[in-house]
């Protein structure tokens with residue numbers, strides 16, 4: 024195990040170091056949000072990803088960049104349209120989205136980044152190194168598994184203005200949850216967003232229908248080893264996932280396809296493995 028990376032309840036946190044470094048490498052973040060653990064992990068995974076790429080398969084980086092850019096584009100569209108004035112980015116890790124969006128929209132957008140307490144602390148320290156932030160940008164401790172009480176999504180949302188359209192983002196989280204936990208989380212998110220003038224939920228999702236390709240099998244194995252646990256894909260297809268989102272309490276839902284979305288960038292077969300959920304209330 025790489026020293027300094029945790030095991031236990033937040034064993035998936037190492038992946039936040041990895042993705043944090045991927046965002047830095049690809050101009051989607053600032054060096055202050057990268058970590059030495061992230062740099063080590065990028066180096067450790069390089070040979071496996073080079074092999075997958077050489078076999079014409081997906082690279083993890085291609086998949087990650089597609090999902091990050093699509094979520095950026097969809098969130099940006101809703102902020103620009105005036106539908107969203109508050110964001111809770113749950114499981115934010117070392118992503119720079121909160122920093123980038125707050126810098127761009129300043130006082131017009133309240134942005135709460137949230138993660139398990141240890142990661143939230145690390146994020147707060149990293150952001151402090153980037154200098155003063157707009158008043159509406161902050162980092163909070165959160166455990167998405169909690170229904171209520173301190174550190175729950177419900178408690179975080181209670182601090183926001185119900186008259187303002189609100190988005191909840193989860194990026195890179197659902198892969199580590201089984202179907203039942205994903206559905207429980209979606210019910211929790213829909214109930215929280217119901218309190219606001221309008222609600223938007225954005226998240227990446229890997230459909231269970233994909234993954235039969237042998238190269239993708241190697242890729243999934245590498246990913247599972249990397250996070251020291253099983254990685255999950257969910258539900259049969261787009262229609263099935265959208266129906267379950269509505270069953271969980273959203274008014275409507277659609278899935279964006281990483282293979283065709285204009286923001287995905289294209290080029291890497293990893294992009295086709297990803298879908299981005301857009302689920303709305305009102």
Ligand SMILES: C[S@@+](CC[C@H](N)C(=O)[O-])C[C@H]1O[C@@H](n2cnc3c(N)ncnc32)[C@H](O)[C@@H]1O
Nearest residue numbers: 038039042114115116118139142166167194195
């Ligand atoms: C793969 S990382 C993704 C980080 C970031 N969203 C990104 O895309 O770069 C997964 C994140 O989920 C967080 N996480 C895991 N379990 C959580 C929980 N129960 N509540 C809140 N965050 C959690 C981890 O700490 C980690 O930062």
